[in-house]
Amino acid sequence: MNAAPKRPLLSRVADAVYWMARYIERAENVARFIDVNHNLMLDLPRGSSDQWQPIVDITGDRAIFQERGGAATQENVVRFLAFEPEYPNSIYSCIVAARENARSVRETISSEMWEQINSMYLLVTAQTRKGLPEVLPEFCRQIRMACHLFHGIAQDTMSHNEAWYFLQLGRRLERADKTSRMLDVKYFILLPSVTDVGTPYDEVQWTALLKSVTGFEMYRKKFGRISPDKIAEFLLLDGEFPRAVRYSLVLADEALHAITGTSRGYFSCQSEQRLGLLRSELDYAQVEAILGGGLHEFLDSLQTKMNAIDECIREDFFAQHAAPARAGA
Amino acid sequence: MRFSSYQTDGFYDEMFEADGHPRPHVRLLVEIIESLSDGALLRYKHAAERLLLQMGITFNVYGDSAGAERIFPFDLVPRIIPAAEWSVIEAGLQQRIHALNAFIDDIYHEQKILKDGIIPSEVILSAVSYRKQCQGLNPPWRVWCHITGTDLVRDRDGRYYVLEDNLRVPSGVSYVLENREVLKRIFPGVFEGLSVRPVNEYPSRLLEMLESLAPDGAAEPRVVVLTPGIYNSAYFEHSFLAQQMGVQLVEGRDLVVSGGEVFMRTTKGLERVDVIYRRVDDDFLDPEAFRADSLLGVPGLLAAYRAGRVALANAPGNGVADDKVVYAYVPEMIKYYEGRDPILPNVPTYLCWRDQDRAYVLDHLAELVVKTANESGGYGMLVGPHSTASERTEFAGRIRANPRNYIAQPTLALSRAPTVVDDHFEGRHVDLRPYVLCGKEIYVLPGGLTRVAMRKGSLVVNSSQGGGSKDTWVLAPGQTQSQSQSQSQS
Structure with a gap:
């Protein structure tokens, strides 16, 4: 066993850092959802109606949206997902929550990280006051770039200590969850007609999906032809692409082992055991089997397992105290 | 922007004599400001405000529901204090803090000053901030006020008076450090001509003082800053000080008393804490000893403190000397404990x-x-x-x-200092809050927070009431006269 670190990490601080990272990743992914859907709608054949309901569905928050009583128009959905202060998973709420968490651990993270989160906050609050963005893709790009910048700053200004690994853990788990939901969008989205399956129009949608996770180019290099099962394999099981579920879980697992100091292949707590199991499952999974059992069903169970891992992390590391600022979930 | 139309209106002005001439120690500053191109000062001002917002240097206003985070208004024109003036302030504060510590220690022990009839007993025992729980406590070196932020004001004659002692959990020192950083970033030329005493050693001095309070046997004492949390109006300062000292910022829920010692909850279990710089009021510190409904506090903390297992700064109970009625007796205390007349007078x-x-x-x-x-x-x-x-x-x-x-x-006709208002200068009333650290020795930070009543004619400088601040420069000895030659900061 390692000697106690000179500067032990407060449970509350670990919790806040972990959630700060999750919220930033969540904000980035919601911006990606909106961007890809907007892009898709532009490619719809003339005469077919816009579909904005599917991206509400993939967040898992359809009920909350419906309570608000609006139709699933572009305006309503973008307002809800991007700017609604009352909806805890909107980009706005995520960035506010990330900032609240960052504020409570300002002495742990670097000043540069804090300033970057703060400028994201100023960006999103200014846009919220102004109303819907005139050029939606530009707004989504700004959010994406701001999140990239945050991670770059974190990488280079914060010591890669225990708190940093909690940041990585939160970020990777959130990303694995969101990529799995992105992949699920094809389950919810309706093609203009059943006969469109496998047509060029179908290909347009799959391409847009890859682009939404910045995976189009990397996919092309690896598999060339656009094919649904290869895309599922790429986004779920790839061991090199940074937004793939398996890759994200591998990094999450590494972060967790760095936190506990347990050797790889062993586990010292529930979270390590669960995450290790899920990781191995993906390490040895075959896409044919997944598709055979139903992709949507697989993704659903994947998300359930990741939620359970999150619960275990809370139990193992944060549970000794009341929860910090948390917008939702 | 020029000072030509600036009016002192019969008040004591920090920069200008009654006849409109700049005081000797600010001549260089006036020269530099007047040599700036049109609009430059306003550009600097906006740059400073953007910088503060970007850095998230904000405070919360209680009872403001609209999100409630504001930047502390900041005026670019610094307030300059010549070395000779400062040395009087410094000596006066040292004398006063020394006497106040002696007084508090006396009150919680023999109460000689009451028995000798210098102060009526009922004044002390009726003070809301008197804590009978602290009777008989012996903090290290019998120091009760480790961190003080005394408020000084000047009247029409330019004389400094002590307005308030602020012994409990004084705030604002982070603005002293941040204001200086901002001014150095956007206004570097001015520093080159004057020998301004630096303020950035404060966090090291604070840490040193706090470590010196550690209970016996703590080889590498662990110091933490205890905050009520992110909704407290001074939260920025709490995290800033923790960050600058490189110590952990904890909330009450992070601490636990076990076996008579204080621990913090970490991802690897409990870790001992030796010194707590607490920014939580006495009342909320320990629900077992003080207010039972406090959710911010740590049950059992006072017992651990009483047993000498953990140090608290400032010491609980020290507010007894911060009561405004007790304040009136400080000059008597100084005579009683120090055997001398006060260097800095009270306001009648x-x-x-x-x-x-x-x-x-x-x-x-x-x-x-x-x-x-x-x-x-x-x-x-x-x-x-x-x-x-x-x-x-x-x-x-x-x-x-x-x-x-x-x-x-x-x-009082509080002194005024030129302040940027729209596109010109107007006089605004100011006070001065220097910060004093007291462990084995007494250290006065050469600088302080000059608070400005930003509203015209207002005498209320508090940030909660719309006050702003100015960077405050204490000049090094030998630099009281301005010289146009360049001299770098020592």
């Missing part, structure tokens, strides 16, 4: 519990400033000349109902 104070004083106060409400004995932050006060008849009637009623709780002072 009427104590409403004395029949004669009360009659005078009730007769002269329109001229006086009335303060609640145990409030701070500019809450619960009446500024007579700026009050309405109905406010005065209400205060008169309150004074009659609870005379012990009120004091009154003459309305």
